Amino acid sequence: MTTTTDFLSHLNPSQRQAVEHYCGPLLVVAGAGSGKTRALTYRIANLILKHRVDPENILAVTFTNKAAREMKERIQKLFAEQLAMKEHGQRFDLLTEYQQMQLRSQVYKTTIKNLWCGTFHSLFSRILRFDIEKYVDEKGRKWNRNFSIFDESDVQTVIKDIVNKQLNLDDKKFDARSVRYAISNAKNQGFSPQEFEREQPNYRGRVISQVYSCYQDRLAENNALDFDDLILIPTRLFQQNEQVLGYWHRKFCHILVDEYQDTNRTQYDLIRLLVTNGEESKSEWEWRNRSVFVVGDADQSIYSFRMADFTILLEFQNDFGDGLPDADTRSMVKLEENYRSCENILQAANELIENNTQRIDKILKPTRGAGEQIYCHKADNELEEADFVINQIQTLENQNPEVNWGNFAILYRTNAQSRPFEELLVRNRIPYTVVGGMKFYDRKEIKDVIAYLRAINNPSDTVSLLRVINTPRRGIGKTTIDALVNASQQLGTTLWEILSDETSVNTLAGRATKAVNNFAAMISRWQEQVATLPVTEVLQGILEDSGYVQDLMNQGTDEATDRVQNVQELYNAALQFQEENEEISLRDFLSSAALSSDLDNLKEGQTAVSLMTLHSSKGLEFPVVFLVGLEQGLFPGYRSLSDPASLEEERRLCYVGITRAQERLYLSFARERRLYGSREPAMRSQFLDELPEELLATQRKSYQTYTKSASATRGQQQTKQNWQVGDRVLHKTFGIGEITHVFGEGNKVSVAIKFSNLGQKIIDPRVAQLQKVD
Numbered sequence: 001m002t003t004t005t006d007f008l009s010h011l012n013p014s015q016r017q018a019v020e021h022y023c024g025p026l027l028v029v030a031g032a033g034s035g036k037t038r039a040l041t042y043r044i045a046n047l048i049l050k051h052r053v054d055p056e057n058i059l060a061v062t063f064t065n066k067a068a069r070e071m072k073e074r075i076q077k078l079f080a081e082q083l084a085m086k087e088h089g090q091r092f093d094l095l096t097e098y099q100q101m102q103l104r105s106q107v108y109k110t111t112i113k114n115l116w117c118g119t120f121h122s123l124f125s126r127i128l129r130f131d132i133e134k135y136v137d138e139k140g141r142k143w144n145r146n147f148s149i150f151d152e153s154d155v156q157t158v159i160k161d162i163v164n165k166q167l168n169l170d171d172k173k174f175d176a177r178s179v180r181y182a183i184s185n186a187k188n189q190g191f192s193p194q195e196f197e198r199e200q201p202n203y204r205g206r207v208i209s210q211v212y213s214c215y216q217d218r219l220a221e222n223n224a225l226d227f228d229d230l231i232l233i234p235t236r237l238f239q240q241n242e243q244v245l246g247y248w249h250r251k252f253c254h255i256l257v258d259e260y261q262d263t264n265r266t267q268y269d270l271i272r273l274l275v276t277n278g279e280e281s282k283s284e285w286e287w288r289n290r291s292v293f294v295v296g297d298a299d300q301s302i303y304s305f306r307m308a309d310f311t312i313l314l315e316f317q318n319d320f321g322d323g324l325p326d327a328d329t330r331s332m333v334k335l336e337e338n339y340r341s342c343e344n345i346l347q348a349a350n351e352l353i354e355n356n357t358q359r360i361d362k363i364l365k366p367t368r369g370a371g372e373q374i375y376c377h378k379a380d381n382e383l384e385e386a387d388f389v390i391n392q393i394q395t396l397e398n399q400n401p402e403v404n405w406g407n408f409a410i411l412y413r414t415n416a417q418s419r420p421f422e423e424l425l426v427r428n429r430i431p432y433t434v435v436g437g438m439k440f441y442d443r444k445e446i447k448d449v450i451a452y453l454r455a456i457n458n459p460s461d462t463v464s465l466l467r468v469i470n471t472p473r474r475g476i477g478k479t480t481i482d483a484l485v486n487a488s489q490q491l492g493t494t495l496w497e498i499l500s501d502e503t504s505v506n507t508l509a510g511r512a513t514k515a516v517n518n519f520a521a522m523i524s525r526w527q528e529q530v531a532t533l534p535v536t537e538v539l540q541g542i543l544e545d546s547g548y549v550q551d552l553m554n555q556g557t558d559e560a561t562d563r564v565q566n567v568q569e570l571y572n573a574a575l576q577f578q579e580e581n582e583e584i585s586l587r588d589f590l591s592s593a594a595l596s597s598d599l600d601n602l603k604e605g606q607t608a609v610s611l612m613t614l615h616s617s618k619g620l621e622f623p624v625v626f627l628v629g630l631e632q633g634l635f636p637g638y639r640s641l642s643d644p645a646s647l648e649e650e651r652r653l654c655y656v657g658i659t660r661a662q663e664r665l666y667l668s669f670a671r672e673r674r675l676y677g678s679r680e681p682a683m684r685s686q687f688l689d690e691l692p693e694e695l696l697a698t699q700r701k702s703y704q705t706y707t708k709s710a711s712a713t714r715g716q717q718q719t720k721q722n723w724q725v726g727d728r729v730l731h732k733t734f735g736i737g738e739i740t741h742v743f744g745e746g747n748k749v750s751v752a753i754k755f756s757n758l759g760q761k762i763i764d765p766r767v768a769q770l771q772k773v774d
């Protein structure tokens with residue numbers, strides 16, 4: 001008979017030490033692929049199985065929704081295996097399908113559904129659905145439980161409106177994007193508009209703080225929150241209200257955080273408040289039956305542009321170990337074996353990251369064989385690079401029966417790089433997903449339908465009402481809408497209060513009176529029914545009543561048919577949501593929709609090539625990885641070339657990319673690239689030069705075939721000017737340097753020169769009047 005802790009045999013001794021840790025703080029630091037996430041997952045299982053912790057008392061924070069789902073699936077599997085032995089005396093995989101299904105559903109009901117496991121945003125939006133009514137902001141404003149979550153495009157709409165109409169600012173100087181970024185930064189640092197204004201030394205900053213203040217007014221008027229609020233407001237609420245904090249502190253006795261190196265200050269504040277109940281430190285006694293367990297790798301900290309701060313990880317032991325004897329030795333575990341990547345890949349990653357100065361040295365030992373060499377491909381341009389990658393994918397897929405499309409990932413620095421790969425994948429009929437690209441929930445038709453649901457759920461949500469009031473067209477024109485909006489602004493009421501009052505509508509809406517009244521009556525009707533009907537019925541009902549789908553069908557174009565299918569897919573999502581969740585009200589569905597991304601659609605074992613930015617690839621692994629666009633100015637990015645700290649961040653990003661690969665890694669760069677419109681010569685990334693040469697193979701054969709076809713389309717190759725790699729040259733400003741690359745042909749030639757103090761620069765020799773020196 002198997003015991004309940006048998007699953008611990010899947011762990012090495014250090015992982016086991018981490019998993020079996022029960023009370024107090026514990027930090028697990030280790031390099032990529034060393035089983036940190038596995039340790040965290042198993043620890044949850046161990047808390048429940050061995051220490052009999054109620055799943056409701058566990059809070060597990062992951063970096064993506066996909067990671068949360070995977071974690072829950074793993075735990076479900078572990079538990080089902082345990083139950084199989086206990087109830088049937090058999091291994092799970094030997095049971096009948098029916099028995100397996102029964103066990104899984106039993107585990108789901110008793111454990112998984114009660115576990116609080118998700119991203120910071122999803123977990124804390126759930127907490128706000130309980131408690132936001134107890135929160136009061138600095139101006140005394142309140143929100144109710146049905147709050148809407150504004151996504152990026154809602155936020156941009158609101159900001160544009162404030163800049164252009166409310167404050168009459170020049171939208172070139174105060175473009176919505178940069179203003180939004182500044183406001184988001186302020187929020188991530190925990191500043192209210194007033195606090196932010198006090199920090200501003202100049203005119204621009206003060207104007208932005210004014211926009212911030214108006215923006216907060218709008219959010220409050222709409223009973224809405226943005227993504228940053230989902231973190232900031234719980235922090236404030238916890239600081240404001242001891243009882244609320246006390247409740248959640250008592251509830252979550254065990255808190256676990258994955259990817260802790262990418263936590264920002266406000267997220268950290270939240271965790272700290274929950275762990276300590278707002279007290280300075282905890283004595284040994286107070287840690288009884290309580291723990292905080294975080295795992296991370298400072299070398300994989302890649303979100304500093306979102307204010308992530310890996311010193312939070314480095315300070316963990318001081319932060320939470322205060323008041324404990326020998327906190328230093330007791331509260332940290334290091335993992336040193338890498339289980340993911342073949343030795344060559346791992347060695348390349350290790351050598352690369354050693355070039356960073358800001359790091360703590362750590363050991364990462366291979367457990368797998370050397371594997372293949374890393375292939376480095378030099379392409380003529382971005383099209384030929386894509387050609388190379390897709391060819392390799394096809395060849396590997398054809399040659400190996402056990403390989404499927406899901407084994408491949410193409411990773412790039414910026415989203416804009418995906419297009420040539422996508423085009424070739426489509427042309428070759430290879431299934432693929434773009435992770436984190438155009439999100440399903442960003443599509444127009446989905447946003448329209450969601451806006452209907454949001455307006456029903458939260459009638460104060462003017463942004464949503466305005467989106468659907470005349471979609472599909474029902475004869476409510478701009479003049480009527482303006483009149484209604486103006487009236488609401490002048491009276492200081494919500495738009496809905498005007499719309500739902502027939503007398504006001506009759507006075508204001510002119511010829512559109514009937515249409516407006518019908519629209520308002522339709523929304524009210526569904527508002528009344530929402531409490532008693534499942535989401536799917538509300539959705540179907542509003543789609544019929546509003547004529548939205550009918551209108552699309554009448555259009556009869558391919559595009560409209562696509563849109564109808566997407567709306568159908570949303571219905572499927574609602575259905576799935578109802579089947580999977582306990583809390584199935586419309587507001588919960590809207591929260592989950594607002595927080596999902598395409599990353600969620602990538603299911604385990606799915607057979608499609610994955611395309612994503614390096615940032616989205618964190619925590620994932622693939623047998624074959626193509627890391628493309630390794631060029632100076634692209635990766636590392638242009639701005640980081642003159643800023644050592646951000647160069648180190650780019651290097652960490654490269655480390656993340658390399659360590660996603662399990663068996664094969666391909667690196668590529670192009671000599672010339674068209675990006676954002678213009679075609680520019682490019683130079684191989686310095687990161688390539690930082691990798692051990694003996695591990696790299698250049699694919700001569702395929703390189704030659706590809707260059708042949710590419711140059712054939714361009715016509716005869718012209719001879720280069722007499723500049724050659726290795727030439728020593730004198731530049732009138734930068735002094736003497738050595739040519740490392742020659743780009744372009746004929747009179748379009750440019751050269752890369754390495755200057756001893758300045759690094760490499762690309763220069764047009766004619767403009768710079770370069771002179772050769774001996």
Ligand SMILES: Nc1ncnc2c1ncn2[C@@H]1O[C@H](COP(=O)(O)OP(=O)(O)OP(=O)(O)O)[C@@H](O)[C@H]1O
Nearest residue numbers: 010011012031032033034035036037038339340619
């Ligand atoms: N003790 C072990 N024995 C065998 N395989 C293991 C062990 N621990 C982890 N693995 C496997 O190694 C791979 C990497 O594990 P995991 O994703 O947990 O690493 P990680 O440290 O979280 O990586 P990252 O830093 O990229 O997030 C996974 O496929 C996992 O199943």
Ligand SMILES: [Mg+2]
Nearest residue numbers: 036037038619
């Ligand atoms: Mg991990």
